[in-house]
Amino acid sequence: MDALAGLTAELQQFEAFVENYTSSMQDILDGKVSEEEKQWARDACKKEQERLHKAKDPLNYDRWDAICNASEFESSSVQSHQPIISRAAEEQTTTIAPVRQASEAADEHRKEGNRFFNEQDYAHAVVEYGKAIDADSQNPLLFTNRALANLRLGNYTDGIKDCGSAIQLDNQCIKAWWRRAEAWRATGAYFKAKSDALKIQEILKAQIKALDSRVSEKLAVANRKELAISQTQIEKLLEEIESDLVLANDEKNAKAELERRGGTSSMQGLLYACARELGKLDSTGGSLPPACSMLVELLNRDHVSKDAFRECSGFATLLAPAMLTTSSVEAIVPIVHGALRRCQVNRRMIAQHLEAIARVMISTKKPGMHTVELCSEIFLMASSELAGLHAICQMSVGAQFGAFVLALLGDAKDLVTNEQISANLLGLLNKLLKEGTLGINTVIKRWTISLSKLLELLPKHLLTELPVQDDDTKEPLFMLACRSVDVLANAPTALVALREHRIDLLDAIWKTIDAVQPLQNSTREPVVLQNTSNSIATLLATSYNIMVRAPGAMDDTIMERNILLHLVQFLSCPSPYPRISLKILGKLLTHHSQQVITTLDGWWDDVPMAQLLKTESQAASQVLAAWLSSGTAKVNEWRRQEGFPLLHNLLKRQLSLKHEEHDEVLIGNLALCIAECARKPAYAREFHGLKTTSAVVHLLRTCTSSPTQTNLAIACARLGQNGKEFKRRFVSIRFLADHWTFKKRTL
Numbered sequence: 001m002d003a004l005a006g007l008t009a010e011l012q013q014f015e016a017f018v019e020n021y022t023s024s025m026q027d028i029l030d031g032k033v034s035e036e037e038k039q040w041a042r043d044a045c046k047k048e049q050e051r052l053h054k055a056k057d058p059l060n061y062d063r064w065d066a067i068c069n070a071s072e073f074e075s076s077s078v079q080s081h082q083p084i085i086s087r088a089a090e091e092q093t094t095t096i097a098p099v100r101q102a103s104e105a106a107d108e109h110r111k112e113g114n115r116f117f118n119e120q121d122y123a124h125a126v127v128e129y130g131k132a133i134d135a136d137s138q139n140p141l142l143f144t145n146r147a148l149a150n151l152r153l154g155n156y157t158d159g160i161k162d163c164g165s166a167i168q169l170d171n172q173c174i175k176a177w178w179r180r181a182e183a184w185r186a187t188g189a190y191f192k193a194k195s196d197a198l199k200i201q202e203i204l205k206a207q208i209k210a211l212d213s214r215v216s217e218k219l220a221v222a223n224r225k226e227l228a229i230s231q232t233q234i235e236k237l238l239e240e241i242e243s244d245l246v247l248a249n250d251e252k253n254a255k256a257e258l259e260r261r262g263g264t265s266s267m268q269g270l271l272y273a274c275a276r277e278l279g280k281l282d283s284t285g286g287s288l289p290p291a292c293s294m295l296v297e298l299l300n301r302d303h304v305s306k307d308a309f310r311e312c313s314g315f316a317t318l319l320a321p322a323m324l325t326t327s328s329v330e331a332i333v334p335i336v337h338g339a340l341r342r343c344q345v346n347r348r349m350i351a352q353h354l355e356a357i358a359r360v361m362i363s364t365k366k367p368g369m370h371t372v373e374l375c376s377e378i379f380l381m382a383s384s385e386l387a388g389l390h391a392i393c394q395m396s397v398g399a400q401f402g403a404f405v406l407a408l409l410g411d412a413k414d415l416v417t418n419e420q421i422s423a424n425l426l427g428l429l430n431k432l433l434k435e436g437t438l439g440i441n442t443v444i445k446r447w448t449i450s451l452s453k454l455l456e457l458l459p460k461h462l463l464t465e466l467p468v469q470d471d472d473t474k475e476p477l478f479m480l481a482c483r484s485v486d487v488l489a490n491a492p493t494a495l496v497a498l499r500e501h502r503i504d505l506l507d508a509i510w511k512t513i514d515a516v517q518p519l520q521n522s523t524r525e526p527v528v529l530q531n532t533s534n535s536i537a538t539l540l541a542t543s544y545n546i547m548v549r550a551p552g553a554m555d556d557t558i559m560e561r562n563i564l565l566h567l568v569q570f571l572s573c574p575s576p577y578p579r580i581s582l583k584i585l586g587k588l589l590t591h592h593s594q595q596v597i598t599t600l601d602g603w604w605d606d607v608p609m610a611q612l613l614k615t616e617s618q619a620a621s622q623v624l625a626a627w628l629s630s631g632t633a634k635v636n637e638w639r640r641q642e643g644f645p646l647l648h649n650l651l652k653r654q655l656s657l658k659h660e661e662h663d664e665v666l667i668g669n670l671a672l673c674i675a676e677c678a679r680k681p682a683y684a685r686e687f688h689g690l691k692t693t694s695a696v697v698h699l700l701r702t703c704t705s706s707p708t709q710t711n712l713a714i715a716c717a718r719l720g721q722n723g724k725e726f727k728r729r730f731v732s733i734r735f736l737a738d739h740w741t742f743k744k745r746t747l
Contacts, residue, residue: 106136110145117149120394120441125149140166144175151183152390154352159183172203181237186387190244197241201234267308270295271317274335278318278328292331299338306343314339315346319353326364330371333357337374340381351387354379355395362400369418372408376424383431392432393442402447405429409457419477422461426480429454433487440491451488452497458484459501459508462539478512479535482542489542489549502550503558509543510561519565540570540580547584553591564588564599571607578612582619589626596623597630604637610646617650621669628676635677644683647673648690655695659702667699668708671715678718693719 113128129146136142147162163180166173177200184193208231270291277289298305309315318324318332336357339346361367361375382388395401405425408417432439443449461481485505488494498505517536554563567585570577588596600607600623612620628634638644651670654662674692678684687693696719700712 103136106132106139106142108132109135110142113145113149117145118437118441120152120438120446122149122152122394126153126155138169140169140173140176143169144173144179147176147179147183151179151186152394154186154387156183156186160187174200174203177203178237181241182386185241185244188248190241190248193244194238194241197234197238201238204231204234267305267312267314270298271309271312271314275317275323278323278331281328281331288331288334292335296334296338299335300341303343306339306346309339310346310349315349315353319356321356324356324360326360329357329360329364330368333371333374333378337378340378344385347381348385348387350378350382351385351391354382354388354391355397358395358401358404359397362397362404369421373418373421373424376408376421376428380424380427380431383428389431389435392428393435393438393446395446398442398446399448402443402449405447406449406453406457409454410460411453411457423475423477423480426461426477426484427475430480430483430487433484433491440493444493450497451491451494452500454484455488455494455497455501455505459504462505462508463512476535479538482509482538485542486545489545495549498546499550499552502546502552503555505546506543507555507558507561509539509546510558510563510566513539513566514561517566519562519569537576537580540577540584544580544584544587547587551587551590554588559592559595564592564595565603568599568603568607571612575615579616579619582612582616582623586619586622589622593626597627600627610641610643613646613650618663618666618669621650621666621673625669625672625676628673632679635679635683638677639683644677644686645690647677648687648692648695651692651695651699655698662699662703664703664705664708667703668705668711671696671699671708671711675711675715675718678715684719687719 109128109132113125113132116122116125116128126146126149129142129149132142133139133146143162143166147159147166150156150159150162160180160183163176163183166176167180170176177196181193181196181200184190184196273291274289274295277291281289295309299309315336318335324332336350340350357375357378361372367375379392383392405428406412408421408425410417410422429443432442435442443454444451458481462478462485489498513536564585567581567588570581572578585596604627609620609624613624624638628638647670651667651674654667654670674687674696678687693716696712696715700709700716703709703712
């Protein structure tokens with residue numbers, strides 16, 4: 001009773017408080033404010049104004065439209081609901097409006113600059129970013145945007161100035177430090193570039209330390225994604241700068257060697273002779289002049305001569321508009337090619353001349369095959385340097401060059417080409433496509449190359465192979481074609497084209513594998529891989545990528561190429577063949593399950609499935625589940641191979657892990673394997689004796705994936721068919737599994 005009386009008193013007190021509060025609020029709304037309350041409001045407002053005036057950080061008036069003082073509040077009519085602004089507030093508002101207008105104007109110009117930048121129109125992007133900076137000169141990101149556009153144009157000095165302005169506004173702006181480091185690299189100031197890179201590393205460490213000091217480690221790790229760059233990226237940048245320093249030192253030593261040997265004067269004389277002969281060739285025509293032939297031989301033989309060619313401005317001399325013409329190009333291209341081979345410094349120098357070479361090659365009617373081959377390799381070597389890659393992306397003759405590339409890849413029958421030209425051009429395309437949006441936009445928009453057309457031409461290159469050359473920039477043609485397919489398979493813009501040409505691509509891949517790798521006739525003989533084993537692994541990986549990105553049934557022509565026999569035989573080969581083969585078999589199970597199972601039957605004695613379950617658990621368990629579902633004889637064979645304890649141990653290993661570390665795909669596949677094995681009551685009792693049932697039930701309670709839960713429930717239903725005590729314990733789970741509407745499947 002005392003407790004009830006206390007609660008009643010508290011309730012009455014609360015009701016009185018609510019009534020008093022409501023009455024006071026109504027008085028305020030009606031304008032009935034006492035003098036005492038008015039004075040209290042005046043004093044409180046005055047104190048607040050004094051506090052704000054003394055505060056270190058000024059008030060951000062952008063968040064307020066007006067500030068009212070107590071005197072105006074006193075004389076105002078609350079019922080009018082019109083804001084009353086003091087004189088000070090009016091003055092403040094008049095300064096706010098231009099600031100807001102300037103900020104809006106800056107944002108409009110920034111968006112326009114971004115649009116031009118995405119269209120690779122960097123000159124107009126610089127202009128728009130400049131207008132944005134004029135409107136809002138206190139935003140460091142506007143300076144970094146204009147800096148990047150200047151870097152793309154090759155205006156490194158302006159880019160460095162913009163980055164410096166951004167750093168003055170925000171000393172912690174990683175973008176500004178990074179882009180200035182890149183600009184210093186481009187101008188050869190490698191020590192300054194290294195200093196900026198070390199500053200980035202310092203800022204990054206401070207940011208990571210700040211993130212790690214948050215409430216929990218998991219939150220800190222998650223928030224590291226907010227960082228502008230990663231530690232790996234800055235370490236890579238520092239490695240590249242160190243490489244630049246080594247190259248700069250080598251160049252310095254080369255100059256000293258040239259001075260010692262007097263090579264510069266000899267090279268100058270030879271270049272003068274070449275220019276004189278090319279001038280005559282330009283008017284009369286003819287074969288390769290003697291001086292040019294001598295220079296080509298010298299550049300291909302002596303590395304010091306490459307440095308001498310660069311120091312004597314050989315590129316600028318021979319690639320000048322007056323010198324490089326359709327008549328002289330076949331004499332000049334071999335010289336440029338010899339100067340670039342195995343000389344990274346010279347590859348950087350060629351970037352500014354690439355458009356001139358492309359323009360002349362396009363204008364030349366039916367150029368010689370050797371000239372085209374050397375020219376394609378020049379572009380490939382230039383693309384290995386960032387400056388060269390950007391120069392290729394910015395060529396104004398992109399559409400004509402794209403048509404020229406397609407013609408050389410086999411789109412035109414009247415143009416002479418060979419496999420080495422195709423290999424060079426595919427290598428160039430791969431480097432562009434790997435650049436992400438910039439590269440793909442270059443190929444699609446600037447070069448106007450249809451991805452569907454490119455994929456249409458690739459199958460013929462998947463059927464050919466070149467011997468490995470001595471230059472590290474060259475690879476067999478079909479491997480380059482595989483890399484092109486892999487890059488395009490991961491590009492969303494190429495998905496429709498990939499689906500259109502998937503059958504032709506897969507047929508070419510498996511035709512090459514069938515031709516290169518012979519099948520073993522005897523199941524007792526180990527599979528002997530050819531010397532091209534790495535190439536076969538690349539072909540298998542490309543085949544899997546196509547099947548993942550463009551799923552569907554295989555054409556009968558492809559299945560007739562012994563694809564399943566190859567895959568099953570590869571299961572007993574060294575890594576990575578089993579992993580790739582199992583994944584492909586898993587994809588084939590969707591549309592060709594009976595063919596896969598039949599092939600496995602013929603080679604089961606040679607398939608190391610127990611070992612594969614330990615090393616490639618997820619893919620192997622999927623294939624095993626399909627094989628076990630094909631009949632009781634398969635289950636008996638698996639039991640004979642001690643497969644039941646192996647499945648139990650794999651499931652138990654998953655049970656021992658933390659919940660977030662569970663591989664639910666593997667758990668679902670293992671559950672389905674157990675369910676197939678437990679069809680017989682005797683086999684179900686064996687699993688119950690291993691205590692598999694407890695593990696299955698526990699995982700059923702903790703797993704969240706619907707397919708995994710389905711397969712676990714099926715396993716529970718199969719295991720729950722034996723023993724009265726067991727039936728009583730798991731009857732509800734078996735009932736749930738038997739009435740579940742999900743379709744049984746492997747994951």
